[in-house]
Amino acid sequence: MRQIRRELGKDYAILCQVLRKVNAYSLAEWRQELSGHGLRTNEATRSLYYNLIRIKNPMRKDELGQLVQASGNMNFIFENPIYLPPSYSDCDFIPLLHVECRLDESPPILNLRIGMFRLDSQDKIKGIGFRFESAHSTESHAYHHIQLCVTPFADENLNRVLDCPKWFPRSTPAIIMAAENPVSFILLSLFCFYGKDVFTMISDANIGKMYTGIIGSLMKSAATW
Amino acid sequence: MIPSIMVFDDNQRIAQEWAARLKAAPPIEKCFEIDILYENRTVFKTEIQELMKRQLAFRQNKTWEYGELKIDHASILILDYDLITPDDFIVGEVIAYLARCFSNCGLIIGVNQFGTNPFDLTLKGHSESFCDLNIGEKQLDNLGLWTDEPTRFRPWSWPQLSRYLKTIHDGVEEVKSFLSTPISQFLGLEDTLPFMPKSISGFLGLDPSTTTFYEFTLQSGNGLGRKDRIKPERFDKRNDLVIARVAATRILKWLEQMVLPGQDILVDGPHLVSRYPSLLQGKHAELKSWNMTTGFQSHEKIGIHYKTIKDYHFKKPKWLSRPAWFWSQVSECMDILEVRTPWERESVDFIFCEDTSSFHLRDECKDCREFTADLDSPFIHRFVRMENPVEVQYDPRVRFL
Numbered sequence: 059m060r061q062i063r064r065e066l067g068k069d070y071a072i073l074c075q076v077l078r079k080v081n082a083y084s085l086a087e088w089r090q091e092l093s094g095h096g097l098r099t100n101e102a103t104r105s106l107y108y109n110l111i112r113i114k115n116p117m118r119k120d121e122l123g124q125l126v127q128a129s130g131n132m133n134f135i136f137e138n139p140i141y142l143p144p145s146y147s148d149c150d151f152i153p154l155l156h157v158e159c160r161l162d163e164s165p166p167i168l169n170l171r172i173g174m175f176r177l178d179s180q181d182k183i184k185g186i187g188f189r190f191e192s193a194h195s196t197e198s199h200a201y202h203h204i205q206l207c208v209t210p211f212a213d214e215n216l217n218r219v220l221d222c223p224k225w226f227p228r229s230t231p232a233i234i235m236a237a238e239n240p241v242s243f244i245l246l247s248l249f250c251f252y253g254k255d256v257f258t259m260i261s262d263a264n265i266g267k268m269y270t271g272i273i274g275s276l277m278k279s280a281a282t283w
Numbered sequence: 284m285i286p287s288i289m290v291f292d293d294n295q296r297i298a299q300e301w302a303a304r305l306k307a308a309p310p311i312e313k314c315f316e317i318d319i320l321y322e323n324r325t326v327f328k329t330e331i332q333e334l335m336k337r338q339l340a341f342r343q344n345k346t347w348e349y350g351e352l353k354i355d356h357a358s359i360l361i362l363d364y365d366l367i368t369p370d371d372f373i374v375g376e377v378i379a380y381l382a383r384c385f386s387n388c389g390l391i392i393g394v395n396q397f398g399t400n401p402f403d404l405t406l407k408g409h410s411e412s413f414c415d416l417n418i419g420e421k422q423l424d425n426l427g428l429w430t431d432e433p434t435r436f437r438p439w440s441w442p443q444l445s446r447y448l449k450t451i452h453d454g455v456e457e458v459k460s461f462l463s464t465p466i467s468q469f470l471g472l473e474d475t476l477p478f479m480p481k482s483i484s485g486f487l488g489l490d491p492s493t494t495t496f497y498e499f500t501l502q503s504g505n506g507l508g509r510k511d512r513i514k515p516e517r518f519d520k521r522n523d524l525v526i527a528r529v530a531a532t533r534i535l536k537w538l539e540q541m542v543l544p545g546q547d548i549l550v551d552g553p554h555l556v557s558r559y560p561s562l563l564q565g566k567h568a569e570l571k572s573w574n575m576t577t578g579f580q581s582h583e584k585i586g587i588h589y590k591t592i593k594d595y596h597f598k599k600p601k602w603l604s605r606p607a608w609f610w611s612q613v614s615e616c617m618d619i620l621e622v623r624t625p626w627e628r629e630s631v632d633f634i635f636c637e638d639t640s641s642f643h644l645r646d647e648c649k650d651c652r653e654f655t656a657d658l659d660s661p662f663i664h665r666f667v668r669m670e671n672p673v674e675v676q677y678d679p680r681v682r683f684l
Contacts, residue, residue: 075664083661086547095477119663120655123684257625258614261558262662264645266630274626 069240070132070161073168075263076244077157078122080140083259085119087143098144102177106152107141109183110175113215114154116141132161139211142172145251150176151185153251156211161240168192168240170247171210173220185220187211190235190247202235202243204250236276241269249273286358286389286448291320291378293327293366301361301394304424311429314445320353320360330354331373337385342511344519355387358448361423362414364396379413384507384529390448393417400675402438402638402667404682405657408540410486410505415451415536416441421674427640431579435670439553439640442539442604443579453601454531462496462526466534469496471598475609479548480659483541496530506533538603545660549597549607552576552585553635553642554662559613560629561620562588573633573642582606591618636668638675643668654682 090096092104099107117138125134139154151174160167170190178184187210193201206226209217237243248256257270267274288305292298298319305317321327330352337347349355360382364375375393382388393414397403400421409417418441422428427437429444442450461469466487467476476484476492488494488503500506501513506529538549546554553576556563564586565572575586582589582596585606589596595612597603614622621628633642634651643651648668656663664684667677677683 078664079661082663086659086661089480089659090478093481120684123655254625257621257628259661261614261621261625262554262664264557264631264634265628267627268630270626270628274624277624277626 065239066132066161066166070159072241072263072265072269073159073161073244074122074126076241076260076265077140079260079263080142080155080248081117081122082119084140084142085116088116088141091143098146098149100149102181103144103150103152106175106177106183110141110152110154110219113219114138114211114213130162132159132166133163134159135212139173139216142248142251146255148174152176154211154216159240165193165195166240168243170244171207172247172251173207173210173216173222175220183219183221185222186226187217187220187222190243192237192240192243199232202237203232204235204247205229205232236272238272239269241265242272245270245273285316286314287316287318287356288359288361289318289320289353289357289388290361290363291354292363293321293324294363295319295321295323297363301363301420301423308424308426308429310426310432311424314429315359320357331378331381334378334381334385338381338511341385341522341525342513344513344517344522346519346521349387349524352386354382357386357388359390359392359444360388361392361394363394363420376412376414380508383413383532384511384525390415390444390451392444394420394423398676398678402436402675402677403440404654404667404677404679406440406544406637406665407657408440408536408544410536410541413533415447415532416444419676433574433639433641436638436675437640439577439635439637440540440544441640446579447604450601450604451532451535454535455528457601458496458531458534459523459527462523462530465493465495466499467492467494469599470534470538470602475548475611478611479542480545482659483537483545483548486537486541496534497526499534500526500530505537506530535602543603543607544656545658546662547610547660549603550610550613551605551607552578552582552587555608555613556587557631557635559619559621560631562591564588567629568632570633570642570644573635577635577640577642579605582608592616634666636666638667638669638677653684655684657682 091099115138117140135158136156139156142153142155144151153172153174156171158169173185173187175183175185187207189207189210190204208222208224208226211217235246237246290298290302302317302319306312333352340347362375362379366375379391379393382391391414393412396417399419401419425434426432427434428441467473484491486505488499543549556576563572572586578585592608592613595608597607617623632645634645634648635642651666651668653664653666656665
């Protein structure tokens with residue numbers, strides 16, 4: 059019988075805080091980018107943004123708070139994705155984040171889906187999807203993992219526009235993630251895209267080493283080779 | 284000379300009541316001469332009409348003598364917005380505008396425009412008002428507004444008035460010599476301005492990076508009213524004092540109520556240590572260490588490791604009511620632990636509350652409420668303690684999470 063961590067309620071509160079701050083940061087960054095004074099995007103990427111929001115609105119400032127309030131116990135699914143800011147290194151891509159949180163289940167479920175959209179050389183929208191999933195109860199994926207994902211969104215319109223190649227593998231590789239709790243799961247997922255800058259997104263969040271220590275450990279072990 | 288507080292209300296009973304309340308507070312009474320501005324409605328109307336004559340003279344490029352009106356001698360003008368002047372249709376904001384532009388009065392406080400005991404959960408301030416501060420009548424004698432004494436309710440957006448009076452005076456004096464200087468250059472904001480949200484930078488005018496104090500006042504739409512704007516080539520320099528006064532007070536308000544609240548262009552002490560606790564001096568387990576950062580003194584005196592971030596503090600500290608630093612520069616300073624190795628950041632046992640201007644122990648904040656400010660900033664999630672939710676009007680309540 060799986061043992062549910064007593065701290066899961068606290069984790070959930072911090073998880074919601076992190077997502078709210080990531081959304082607030084993202085909205086502010088996009089406002090800056092769309093005004094032409096940002097440092098990440100070019101005209102093509104901004105044009106892509108306007109195309110995407112015609113298909114699916116970005117999550118509003120207060121939307122996550124309302125979602126959490128309206129939903130059940132530690133349980134919500136995004137209606138609208140967070141339009142994450144492009145990373146500095148792959149600034150042609152716009153990542154959209156979708157989250158499904160069902161921490162009240164056994165085992166607790168936390169799934170992130172990220173679709174990265176860009177314009178190709180013919181100005182057609184293309185993309186690639188990833189899913190970050192918490193451990194399943196099945197033997198084969200009884201660990202937190204990352205996989206490619208051809209249809210990352212519940213909204214089929216977004217999947218169609220993403221146009222991720224159908225021949226991509228959907229099960230392997232299932233890259234292991236060293237997340238100790240739902241908060242470090244989110245942070246590690248976003249760390250894959252933004253590196254240390256993920257902490258800039260949440261600089262006013264009160265998150266202690268219990269949630270961030272794993273990143274510190276991974277950074278230290280990387281430096282020991 | 285002792286500075287004066289003058290209470291302006293067309294209802295003499297209310298004016299006297301407010302003056303009496305201020306006189307009953309010893310820290311206020313001993314620092315200010317407190318009086319009501321007008322003894323009766325006739326005097327009230329006459330002085331307003333004189334201000335309007337000055338306005339007309341300004342439009343005709345003429346000058347006038349200051350000191351002839353009682354309002355010219357008010358260091359602090361307390362102005363009731365709830366006026367009853369059926370025959371004149373004069374509203375509080377009109378008087379605030381006339382007083383600001385055409386009298387020599389110092390700081391203008393508007394009362395009751397937005398409620399009798401308001402706390403604004405948008406944190407946006409009221410940049411459109413020509414008052415330097417807008418409060419409710421129940422807040423008039425709040426000692427947290429006039430002194431450094433902590434009080435149970437004290438919005439962080441309030442300056443400390445005794446200090447702020449000097450800020451306004453010094454600002455006007457300084458601007459007189461820089462009227463043709465671009466505002467962004469004067470304030471050291473040239474590198475920051477292009478990255479400000481347009482909702483903030485647009486206040487300065489069509490081209491914020493080059494707008495001078497003259498141009499801001501005469502052309503932006505946030506200085507002089509439309510009919511009072513004179514073409515620069517026609518402008519009589521003898522009226523430079525009008526420009527200096529309007530420009531300085533409006534830009535001070537812009538910094539205080541539009542630039543600072545987002546805490547992402549400039550960041551003040553308590554918000555800075557909330558993000559980067561390693562910058563806090565003193566024992567982190569003690570509340571008083573955290574509350575030292577809420578002081579209005581200079582940046583060396585508020586309990587922050589200021590030397591670590593000495594290159595990033597706002598270079599015109601006299602133009603803000605509290606110490607502040609450029610956030611984009613601080614957030615890239617590798618001398619700060621939370622920037623260098625952010626996973627090492629300690630969790631903080633204290634929350635800063637915007638309605639008490641102080642930190643509180645997290646475990647004692649069960650009744651504290653988080654809200655979403657209506658700002659163009661990523662740092663929109665703030666807290667209020669709500670020690671008196673019945674008396675204080677926290678609006679709009681949809682902002683609560």
